[in-house]
Amino acid sequence: MSKNIIITGTSRGIGFELVQLFSKQGHKVLALSRNEKPISSLNFDNLTSFSFDLCKEDDYQKVVTFIKNEWQYVDVLINNAGMLLSKPFSETTLKDFAKVYETNVFGVSEMTRVVLPYMKNDSHVVTISSMGGIQGSMKFPGLAAYSSSKGAVITLNELLAEEYKETGPQFNVLALGAVQTEMLEEAFPGYQAPTTALEMAEYVFDFALNGNKYYNGKTLQVSNSTP
Numbered sequence: 001m002s003k004n005i006i007i008t009g010t011s012r013g014i015g016f017e018l019v020q021l022f023s024k025q026g027h028k029v030l031a032l033s034r035n036e037k038p039i040s041s042l043n044f045d046n047l048t049s050f051s052f053d054l055c056k057e058d059d060y061q062k063v064v065t066f067i068k069n070e071w072q073y074v075d076v077l078i079n080n081a082g083m084l085l086s087k088p089f090s091e092t093t094l095k096d097f098a099k100v101y102e103t104n105v106f107g108v109s110e111m112t113r114v115v116l117p118y119m120k121n122d123s124h125v126v127t128i129s130s131m132g133g134i135q136g137s138m139k140f141p142g143l144a145a146y147s148s149s150k151g152a153v154i155t156l157n158e159l160l161a162e163e164y165k166e167t168g169p170q171f172n173v174l175a176l177g178a179v180q181t182e183m184l185e186e187a188f189p190g191y192q193a194p195t196t197a198l199e200m201a202e203y204v205f206d207f208a209l210n211g212n213k214y215y216n217g218k219t220l221q222v223s224n225s226t227p
Helices: 013-024 057-071 094-118 144-163 182-187 197-213
Strands: 004-008 028-033 047-051 074-079 119-130 170-176 218-222
Touching: 004 013, 004 094, 013 028, 013 047, 013 197, 028 057, 047 057, 057 094, 074 094, 074 197, 094 119, 094 144, 119 144, 119 197, 144 170, 144 218, 170 197, 197 218
Parallel strands: 004 028, 004 074, 028 047, 074 119, 119 170, 170 218
Antiparallel strands: none
């Protein structure tokens, strides 16, 4: 049965692969990214994309208008967009930190907030975090803003699951380990991850459709390596 899926951060990596997986399976997809060119080259009748910036308040209204006019409801929201900053902490400015949190925390929060009224009791909000956001996990110099922001959305997820436990939807986080993406290359140049973007996307795809039958308010560590 076809579902209505919103995915952020779709211009590359896991997000780009997810769009194709859902579209090929016949689901209706709204793909959101600042750079819409990679998605616009895909030819799927059930795929819509437009340029979207998590840091621009006006852009959220475009999403609401689309849902109202085209879908009426949303089955799955995948908060996949993320901003990475790799910089020594002593050089990381207030603006640097704010920019990372604006995308990785406030963007997740606001996207979830505006889509929630259109979600059903069995809809699923999946937020992509990182092993770096897990308390007690291995940490790496230069990722203070990024990894701490990924920890923040884990706590946010637990709070939302509690607040909406009577009515739904369900909220879960996938804390990913190393995946061979452009973002990983930026953080750890030359490092070869054991998992490809497509392999991880296949896991996220299945979890987004089925994971909320078994989990709510949980953070699953999806990692077979360090980092």
